[in-house]
Amino acid sequence: MHKMIGRTLLFILFVSVFAFPLLETGAATSTVYKVPVEDVVEKGLYAFLQRSFEEAEDAGAEAIILEINTPGGFTDAADQIAKLMDESSLRVIAYINNKAISAGAFIALYADEIYMSPTATMGAAQVIDSAGNAADVKAHSVWVADMITAAESHKREPKYAAAMAEPENNLPEYRAGVGKLLTLKADEAKKVGYSNGTVGSFDELLKETGLENAEIISTKETFAESIARFVTHPIVVPILLSIAGLGFVLELYSPGFGVPGSMAAISLVLFFYGHLVAGLAGYETIILFLIGAGLIVAEIFLPHGIAGVIGSLAIIGSIIMAGGNPMYMAISVLIAVAIAVIGMVIIMKFFGKKLHLLNKVVLMDTTDTESGYVSNVNRFELLGRIAKTATPLRPSGAIELDGERIDVVSEGSYIGKGISVIIVKVEGSRTVVRESKEKGENE
Known part of the structure; x- marks a missing residue:
């Protein structure tokens, strides 16, 4: 009898300790x-x-x-x-x-x-x-x-x-x-x-x-998702791209890699990072962008400008591909390009002589006579001198004057060899002669 009561108490204790908590947790x-x-x-x-x-x-x-x-x-x-x-x-x-x-x-x-x-x-x-x-x-x-x-x-x-x-x-x-x-x-x-x-x-x-x-x-x-939402916002995208474009333009005349270039780089990193997290961009867009950037850098050392054009198109293409809406991204790129061009015009107008890297890309200086530059010595002392043709002039040829052979051109007419001519014009390396008709002009 006592054993039965003991077992009953143990069962009740088991139910109260284990079963009721299970029922409690099962409610939620x-x-x-x-x-x-x-x-x-x-x-x-x-x-x-x-x-x-x-x-x-x-x-x-x-x-x-x-x-x-x-x-x-x-x-x-x-x-x-x-x-x-x-x-x-x-x-x-x-x-x-x-x-x-x-x-x-x-x-x-x-x-x-x-x-x-x-x-x-x-x-x-x-x-x-x-x-x-x-x-x-x-x-x-x-x-x-x-x-x-x-x-x-x-x-x-x-x-x-x-x-x-x-x-x-x-x-x-x-x-x-x-x-x-x-x-x-x-x-x-x-x-x-x-x-x-x-x-x-x-x-x-x-x-x-x-x-x-x-x-x-x-x-x-998450922090990454918050960044992605911010940088994919329809107002933020063109702002980021504009900062990137204008930053690189400003960096063109800044020695080394300074604040404008850093801002541009950060803007592009945020742009691509946000679009990667949002699932809009793939790694192929980043690879295309890096190829384009490499071609633009190579343009500094290569002639003809082809590398720069292809590089620019590759960068624009990568940015458009990174967005979910190509039309919207194209408009954002156009806004950024317009701001960059305006910035370039202002910089070249007011800071043209101080440009650094841009001087390697765009010819900023002129070499004129007023600045002391000449392509050839102008031999004005030859004007009016009489010489004889060393070769026929058709209309170009050569004359001989005081033992010196000089390349000349006639005014357009043919002049045979051994004919007396007078030098009528000197323009750098171009010396113009005509046939001498007056008596006493021949040496």
Whole structure:
């Protein structure tokens, strides 16, 4: 009897020590990844989201919550992010805590569920070009179709997505008459089925989605990803390239390798490093750039300028290849080249005589008579002298004067050998004669 009571107590002790903690931990075995989608949508953001999705899938997460606050960005980057979301096997929830504008709205529409804070908005998704103007008809048509597809991907009414991208749609009840893009507030988005609910906080979102007991893992950008996002920003790219171009121009007249050259080198390193991390550039672009730089250096020692031209084209090509959007990168390169040319003109105008390396590339000095340079001695003492032709002049030939043989040309007519001529003009090494007709002129 005592043994049975003892065994019962041991069993209860085992359950209390081991079983209850197991039950306790089992209540929070699911994990949710919280991923910020902030600032401009570009390829650097895509690289960060791609890593976050891979980590969540490898960890067996129950869901990913994208906390969205973005004014939009590049459509090609948004396309890649949307594809990433669409192909993921995880539950993807978009939490718009402020704004999901343009490409941000496009990304949100690919989420399985959308929740918004009370002050959040989404919409205004008209595609614009690099100059800030409405894109051409073809690009605009493609983007409107993409917005409709995004809405239809999760069975949302497509006419509202179309109105976000097409100002000709008429939805006056949502402040979107003809000529205006649709932007939905939180209550409006819920009414039209573009939001699953309005929540006042992230904790409230977890309760609404049944994830209140999940372990929340917040992902953050690594230092490399932050650098990549910064240097792939549409405003930063032309600035970096302009600093690089102008820095190398300034370095042309600076002895040694100074501050301008260092700034240019750092700008290029940041440019290629950021685009490598973002997955836009490969090592082939760096190899092409180094080949181009080598050819430009070789141009200092080689004639004809062919190496310099090929090297310049190789560098421009490598920069364009490093970007995800060739047209945008070409515009950025043109801006950088224009700034470099302006800088070159200013330097040559105001500091031309002080140029250092540039003097080896561009001939800066003139050798004129006023500066004391002559290509040949002008023998003005020969003017008016009479001599005899040593050879026929056809019209060039030779004359003999005081035992000296001199190369001359006639004024155009043929003069035979042994004929008396008078020297009428001396221009450096060119001596002009004509046949002497007057008596007494012959020696």
